[in-house]
Amino acid sequence: MALPKRDELLKDVNYDRMPSKHWMDTKPEFRPGTYCYAAEPSVVEDLGLPNPRKWQPHDEDWKLPPNWKEIVLNAIKDRMERFRSFKLFMDICVRCGACADKCHFFLGTGDPKNMPVLRGELMRSVVKGEFTRSGKIFGRLAGARPLTYDVIKEWFYYYYQCTECRRCSVFCPYGIDTAEITILAREILHEIGVNIDWILKPVRFSAFVGNHIGLQPHTIQENIEFLLDDVEEITGIRPEVPINKKGAEILFVTPSADFFADPGIYTFMGYVLLFHYLGLDWTLSTYASEGGNFGLFTSHEMMRKLHAKIYHEAERLKVKWILGGECGHMWRVVHQYEDTALGPAPKNLEVPKSPITGTVFEHAKSTKIVHICEFTADLIAHGKLNLDPSRNDHLIVTFHDSCNTSRGMGIFEEPRFILRHVCNNFYEMPENTIREKTFCCGSGSGLNTDEYMEMRMRGGFPRANAVEYVHEKYGVNRMACICAIDRAALPTLMKYWVPEVSICGVHELVGNALVIPGEKKRTTDLRFEPLKGVEEEA
Amino acid sequence: MSLKAQKILKANISPIFEKVRDKVYATFPKETVRFLKKEVDRFENPLGYRLEEGLKGLVTELAGDLSWEKVDYFLDRIIRIEAVQSRQPSEALAFLYYLKSAVREVVGEEILEDFGPEALLEVEDRIDAMLLRAFNHYMAAREKLHELRIEEWKSRLYLLLKRAGYLYDLREGSLPPEAGNTEKTH
Numbered sequence: 001m002a003l004p005k006r007d008e009l010l011k012d013v014n015y016d017r018m019p020s021k022h023w024m025d026t027k028p029e030f031r032p033g034t035y036c037y038a039a040e041p042s043v044v045e046d047l048g049l050p051n052p053r054k055w056q057p058h059d060e061d062w063k064l065p066p067n068w069k070e071i072v073l074n075a076i077k078d079r080m081e082r083f084r085s086f087k088l089f090m091d092i093c094v095r096c097g098a099c100a101d102k103c104h105f106f107l108g109t110g111d112p113k114n115m116p117v118l119r120g121e122l123m124r125s126v127v128k129g130e131f132t133r134s135g136k137i138f139g140r141l142a143g144a145r146p147l148t149y150d151v152i153k154e155w156f157y158y159y160y161q162c163t164e165c166r167r168c169s170v171f172c173p174y175g176i177d178t179a180e181i182t183i184l185a186r187e188i189l190h191e192i193g194v195n196i197d198w199i200l201k202p203v204r205f206s207a208f209v210g211n212h213i214g215l216q217p218h219t220i221q222e223n224i225e226f227l228l229d230d231v232e233e234i235t236g237i238r239p240e241v242p243i244n245k246k247g248a249e250i251l252f253v254t255p256s257a258d259f260f261a262d263p264g265i266y267t268f269m270g271y272v273l274l275f276h277y278l279g280l281d282w283t284l285s286t287y288a289s290e291g292g293n294f295g296l297f298t299s300h301e302m303m304r305k306l307h308a309k310i311y312h313e314a315e316r317l318k319v320k321w322i323l324g325g326e327c328g329h330m331w332r333v334v335h336q337y338e339d340t341a342l343g344p345a346p347k348n349l350e351v352p353k354s355p356i357t358g359t360v361f362e363h364a365k366s367t368k369i370v371h372i373c374e375f376t377a378d379l380i381a382h383g384k385l386n387l388d389p390s391r392n393d394h395l396i397v398t399f400h401d402s403c404n405t406s407r408g409m410g411i412f413e414e415p416r417f418i419l420r421h422v423c424n425n426f427y428e429m430p431e432n433t434i435r436e437k438t439f440c441c442g443s444g445s446g447l448n449t450d451e452y453m454e455m456r457m458r459g460g461f462p463r464a465n466a467v468e469y470v471h472e473k474y475g476v477n478r479m480a481c482i483c484a485i486d487r488a489a490l491p492t493l494m495k496y497w498v499p500e501v502s503i504c505g506v507h508e509l510v511g512n513a514l515v516i517p518g519e520k521k522r523t524t525d526l527r528f529e530p531l532k533g534v535e536e537e538a
Numbered sequence: 539m540s541l542k543a544q545k546i547l548k549a550n551i552s553p554i555f556e557k558v559r560d561k562v563y564a565t566f567p568k569e570t571v572r573f574l575k576k577e578v579d580r581f582e583n584p585l586g587y588r589l590e591e592g593l594k595g596l597v598t599e600l601a602g603d604l605s606w607e608k609v610d611y612f613l614d615r616i617i618r619i620e621a622v623q624s625r626q627p628s629e630a631l632a633f634l635y636y637l638k639s640a641v642r643e644v645v646g647e648e649i650l651e652d653f654g655p656e657a658l659l660e661v662e663d664r665i666d667a668m669l670l671r672a673f674n675h676y677m678a679a680r681e682k683l684h685e686l687r688i689e690e691w692k693s694r695l696y697l698l699l700k701r702a703g704y705l706y707d708l709r710e711g712s713l714p715p716e717a718g719n720t721e722k723t724h
Contacts, residue, residue, distance in 0.1 A: 003646045006639040007561070031625060101573050101582065109623070110585055112569040223697050262696035430581050450687040457622040457683070465584035488694065492686045496679075497618070 023113060024125070024145050028157035030058040033454030036160055036196040036447060043200045044193065047207065047302075051193025057156060062149075068192045069147055073130055075188040080127075086184050089176045090127045093120055099168035099178070104440050105161050108458035113158050116168035116178040122158055123185055126151060156194050159185040161455065163444035164297075165403035170436050182445075187299045195298075199446035202294045206306050210287040211256030212294070217243070217286035223259050224268075231269050234528070236520030239276035244317065245283035249355060251314050252282050254325025254372075255291040255484030258505075264487050266526045267326055267505030270514075274376065274507065277385070277516050278356055282323070288313035291327035292484060297446040300341055307333060307342045314346055314368070321352035322369040326505045328444065328483030331371060332408035338367040357382040371405075373414040373482060376510060380421050386515040391522060392423035393532040395478040397509070398470050399428070400463070400490065401438035402483035412436075415482055415506050422513040427474040433466035443489035456489065457496050464497030471498055480506050540603055541664070542657040543649040547601035550645050555597045557640035559590060562633050585619065592616035596637065600664055609668060614675050621679035630676055634669045638662055 035057045044052035053063045065071065080087045099116040101107065106114040113119065121143070128135035128144035135144030145151070164179035189195065205214035215223070224241050232238040242248060254271065258264040275282055288310045295303035314322055324330060333342070349368040352361040359378045361370045379385050399419055405411045412435050419426050433439050442460025443452075470476040479494070479501055481487065490503045512525045523534045541547065547554070563571045577583035595612035599605060620630035641661055649658045692699060699705050 003642050003650070006635065006642065029625075033622075101577060106570075107582075107584055110566050110570040110574070112567050115569070223701070226697060226701055257694075260695065260697040262693040265697060432579065433581050450690055453683055453687055454622045461619070462581070462584050465588070466581055469581070488690075491693065492690050495686055495689070496682060 022140075023118065024140065026113075027150055028154055030153075030157070032058075033452070035157065035455075036198050036449055036452050039195045039197045039200040043197065043204050044195065046204050047200065049193070049195070049200070049298075050191055053193065057153075062152070062194065064149075064152070064192050064194075068152070071191050072147060072152070072188060075191045076123075076127060077131070079184050079188065083180075083184065085177070085180055089120065089178075089181055090124050092174050093117065093124065093176055094174070095121075096173065098171045098173060099176075102168045102171050103162075104165070104167065104442060104462045105163075105455075105459045108442065108461040109161075109455075113154075114161060116172075119158055119162060120176065120178055120181050122151075122155060123181055152189070152192070152194065155185055156189060159189070160196060160447065161459070163403070163440045163442065163447060163459065165440035165444055166407040167403070167437065167440065170407065183296070186297060190299055196446065196449075198449035198452075199294050199297045202292070202446070203298055203302060203306065206290050206292075206294065206309075210285075210309065211259075211290035212292060213256065213260075215256060215259065215289065220256075220259055220284075220286050220289060227259075227265055227269060228272070230528075231273065231526075234524055234526060235273065235516065235522060237273070237276065237516055237518060239272045241272055242283040244285055244287075246317050247319075248283035248317060249281040249320050250283070251288070251310075251317060251319040251322045252284055252325065253288055253291050253310055253322060253330075253369075255327045255330070256289050257292075257484045257488060258325060259289070261484075261488060263491065263502070263504055263508070263527075264484055266508040266511070267487070269526045270505065270507030270509070270511030271325065271372070273511045273514055273516065274385075277514055278379070280355065283317060283319070285313040285317060291325055291330040293330055293333045294446050296329050296333055300337075303333060303337065304342055307337075311342075311346050315348055318348055320348075320350045321364075322349070323352075323372055323375060324369050325372050326482040326484065326487075326507060328402045328404040328485050329408070330404075331411070332404040334367055334369050335409040338369070343367070354378055356384050371409075371411060371414070373411060373418060373506060376507070377414040377417045380418060385421075385510075387422055387510075387513045388515050389422050389424045389513050391512045391525065391531055392509050393425070394525070394529065395423060395509070396425040396427065396474060396476045397423050397478045397480055398426070398467065398474075398476045399434070399506075400441070400467075400479050400481040400486060401434050401436075402481055402486050403438060403440050403444060405482055406438050407436055411482070415480070418506055418510060419480060422509045425474075427470050427476055429466040429470050433463070439463035439466065441483075441486050441489045441493060443493075444485050448485055448489045453492075457493065460489070460493040461497065463490075464493055467494065467501055468498045471501055477501055479503050480509060482506055541660050542653045543645070543661055544601060546645050546648055546652065547641075547661065551594075551597050551601055554601075554637075554640050554644045555590075555594050557644055558597065558633070558637045559593055561636035561640060562589060562593065565629075565632075588615055588619060593633070593637075596634075596668065600637070600641075600661070600668075604664060606671070610671065610675070613668065613672050617672060617675040618679050621676055621683070627676055631669065631672050634665060634672055637668075638665045641665070 038055050041052035051065055055063050095117055103114050103116050125143055125145045126147050129146050134142050159182050162182040164182050166179045169177040202212035205212055228238055258268040293303055293306045295306040345368045352364045352370045357378055364370050439462040443456045494501045524530050574586035580587040592612040592615045599609050624630035
């Protein structure tokens with residue numbers, strides 16, 4: 001007796017995630033959850049960017065300017081002339097495939113166009129097809145294609161499915177940095193008004209008000225007072241938070257989410273307790289109240305414009321140097337562009353020197369900006385902090401290297417050094433998922449918006465997969481990180497994949513462990529969660 | 539309750555698993571399948587690792603003394619991936635349909651010959667039961683996604699909402715606990 005073949009029933013149901021056509025013939029499908037919304041026309045207009053109009057990626061007609069093709073080709077040519085790196089990247093790839101399986105979006109989506117080699121090829125093929133003779137003659141045989149409307153849609157789809165995390169570049173034998181290709185591809189798309197709301201709104205607020213959600217100075221102050229109420233209730237101490245104080249020694253710049261978003265606010269509590277403990281002469285600025293710089297995801301010019309606010313405030317407030325909080329891409333901007341595109345620093349700034357230990361931060365000689373983890377690690381190394389790590393005993397901690405601070409800047413040891421001193425239970429994730437090989441949270445580079453939830457859960461899957469491993473093996477229940485997008489995106493990622501693990505900044509744990517003269521006996525951590533041993537006593 | 543065809547199934551766990559895996563992989567692009575099959579490190583290839591772990595687990599449970607606790611575990615792990623990967627629910631749960639096909643193709647005739655049609659129906663009923671359970675997992679994952687979208691907005695504006703008294707706070711008890719999530723708003 002021959003059994004019926006069940007699969008035949010499915011013959012007419014198209015379950016292929018990707019049709020087996022040539023990649024150049026495959027078009028992206030704009031399904032909700034897999035793309036970000038387009039920017040509102042008023043935002044585009046306010047920023048003086050081209051082609052403000054109402055449109056959405058799922059529309060058939062994107063209302064591009066009539067000469068869109070000319071604009072794009074000129075933009076490519078312009079970038080190739082201005083950036084040698086870009087010109088090289090458009091030329092030297094030998095398609096060895098070393099990068100192919102290194103992208104978290106490829107690992108999480110299984111979509112071959114998320115292989116970095118192919119992501120680069122999306123642009124490379126057009127450069128070849130439009131600018132080279134061999135490309136024009138041999139076309140597809142030479143890996144070349146013309147620039148079409150569909151190519152623009154494809155670029156938008158895939159260059160906003162790259163978080164500019166740079167993991168692929170670690171494995172490229174030629175040093176091709178796909179993140180830079182993405183950065184420039186987005187910059188080029190902006191010229192014809194192809195953009196996303198989640199990036200341009202924060203850019204507008206940062207430019208016009210000073211931070212991503214447009215908190216006015218009085219709101220920032222009220223929020224901080226509200227936070228200090230909690231700090232006082234927990235520790236019995238009410239630290240002073242100077243705002244726009246002229247003549248302070250240090251200007252402190254941190255992602256604005258630390259003033260109002262959960263769990264960034266607990267990291268902020270950690271900062272202010274530390275500064276109180278040290279008696280630091282510092283100030284916040286309400287005008288440069290944003291460490292994050294979504295200009296990096298827009299254009300080089302926008303990045304420069306937003307960064308300038310920090311230096312202007314440092315000049316206006318006459319501080320000596322700048323201390324930067326736990327932010328991700330802020331540090332890529334500082335580390336990679338400060339000395340070239342964004343400098344020089346204002347003349348009133350001095351080479352940063354820790355007023356407590358006397359350490360001169362030589363590496364920040366020209367930028368005048370020091371990372372708070374460098375600052376705190378130096379304090380601990382000099383024995384300047386009285387720490388009680390047992391106050392973090394209710395937590396079993398692992399550390400997520402944020403892409404920008406690790407691969408974009410090279411901070412690996414300082415946060416780990418701090419964590420080992422402020423908590424007793426610290427476990428690393430597997431070697432191929434940390435340090436320079438760290439997996440992205442899946443929401444970086446301005447993609448941490450809710451309409452993009454499904455794609456974010458796919459992109460963050462490799463990271464979550466490694467967290468799950470240490471959760472099962474060591475009972476890890478807390479992941480520390482030093483990036484505000486991580487603190488915004490990882491809690492969501494964890495709640496989907498590993499709900500037992502919560503997220504915090506490194507300085508939240510410092511705030512928990514710091515033994516401050518005059519404080520009351522602590523019974524809870526900064527989240528009002530009971531310390532280990534306290535519940536039993538009660 | 540053990541199945542009449544248990545022996546046959548147990549002897550064929552590997553071929554059934556391979557068959558169903560290949561059917562599931564056939565829905566991915568060729569280039570991706572090459573990678574999914576090649577890379578064995580569970581951290582370098584989380585998708586392949588989890589899909590294979592889950593499918594193997596389900597085949598083993600099907601052939602053994604099915605424990606719903608274990609079946610739920612494997613279903614949940616596969617479906618949480620499918621819930622964010624697939625375009626439609628039917629696509630997300632198709633892997634169980636493929637499991638049925640794989641069983642038929644690999645051991646169907648043998649079961650029919652040795653034990654008659656009842657024994658095969660028995661096996662297929664088990665898979666149907668798994669498929670019903672799978673709906674629970676799929677819905678749970680999708681609902682979780684939507685819940686996370688809302689929660690993310692709340693935590694993004696945490697302090698502003700808290701100051702306005704809009705958040706349930708365990709310590710202040712501004713809302714009865716049954717009104718929502720008992721967690722402290724995150």
